[in-house]
Amino acid sequence: MTEQNIISVPMPVQGTPEASGELTDLLSLMARLRADCPWDQKQSNHSLIPYAIEEAYELGEAVQADDDEDIKSELGDVLLQVVFHCQLYAEQGRFDISDVISTLQQKLIRRHPHVFEAENLADEAAVKVRWDEIKAEEHQAAAARGKPHRRLDAIKAGSALMQAQEVQKQAAKLGFDWPGIEGAFDKLDEEINELKAEVRDKSKSAAKYNISEANISKANIRDIEKELGDCFFGLVNVARKLNLDAEAAALTCVHKFKSRFAYIETQLEQVGKSVEDSDLTEMDRLWEAAKQYEC
Known part of the structure; x- marks a missing residue:
């Protein structure tokens, strides 16, 4: 190993650290957590994957809400994932954060x-x-260098909706696409019908798995999951044909649902009730009322 390739494993900070705002101090703090925190000690690069994804989404929500304190906090959580991964890889003797920064700099310049x-x-x-x-x-x-490359290898990691839309865009560039939106609608209708059929066809699933119809929900769940995935993929195709972002549309729906449900809770609280004290009829009435206050 040459001097240029020596991996630097940060030394744990001693005593109670201060929030200095310096990267080197953050690296030392992370090293201390790896040394003394039971939870941090148990983590691996693979166990951290869900947290990295979750933090990226939370950052997106904070940016949408445009609250400076939340944005700073969520950016910090994303940075934590970078620092944590670098600490683990440095411990393995593979690379350190300087290598990551250098690789990024080279890429940006190139x-x-x-x-x-x-x-x-x-x-x-x-x-x-x-x-x-x-x-x-x-x-x-x-x-x-011996690394095979396929047409869709460049698809970026992201949510299922994001990847689905990017896969479709790249395939369309290669001519694998319908000329208009009607083909996408027809395919979506086909997939929805197949999903309905899979959910309803208890006799087929019972015979396939040699079990009683009473237990069918567990037996055909994988087939139903596949058909449901096809429906999502078909709906993303429609979004792409309309030049809409499927992920943004889904997030808009989530935020709308949360806003309407918050309205329901607020209205119930004003009359001394909670969601648990209400029923579907009352909540549905408030849900419809919430629509009147949307921009």
Whole structure:
């Protein structure tokens, strides 16, 4: 191992640390948690994956809410995931946070020749085209190192809706797409009908799994799950054809539901009741009333 490749494992901070705002102090704090906190000691890079995803979503919600304190907190939680992963990989002797920062710097410099070199790009669209060209060159270099590359390998990780929409966009660029939105609607209708059939066809599932119809819900859940996934995928196709972001649409729906349900709770509290004291009829009436207050 050359001197340039020496992995630096941060030393744990001693005593009670202060919030200095310095990256080196944060790394030392993380090292201390790994040394002395039972929960942190048990974590692995794989066990942290759900937390990294969750924190990214919470950051998105904080940005939408536009509250500075929440945004700072959630950005910190995302940074924690980066620092935690780097600490673990450094302990394994694989790389440290300096390697991560260096890799990012190299990538940013490489993908912005119009900033750091003599290239002149007229507008944002030209920058995007050049960016994609450079990424393609990077994939070719990876293939030369023995890493196989397929058309959809470049799909970014994200929620299922995000990945579904990106998969469809890339496939469409290769000609694997309907010419208009009607094809997407027809496919969605087909998938919904197949889902209904799978849910209703207890006799088929009972025979398939050789069990009684009373236990069918457990037996055919995987088949139902597949059909449900096809429905989501079909609905994403419709969103893409309408030039809408499926993830944004779903999040809008979630926020709308939360807002309406909060209205229900508020109205019930004003008459001395709780959700548990109410029934579906009353809550549905308040739900309809909540629509009148939406922008």
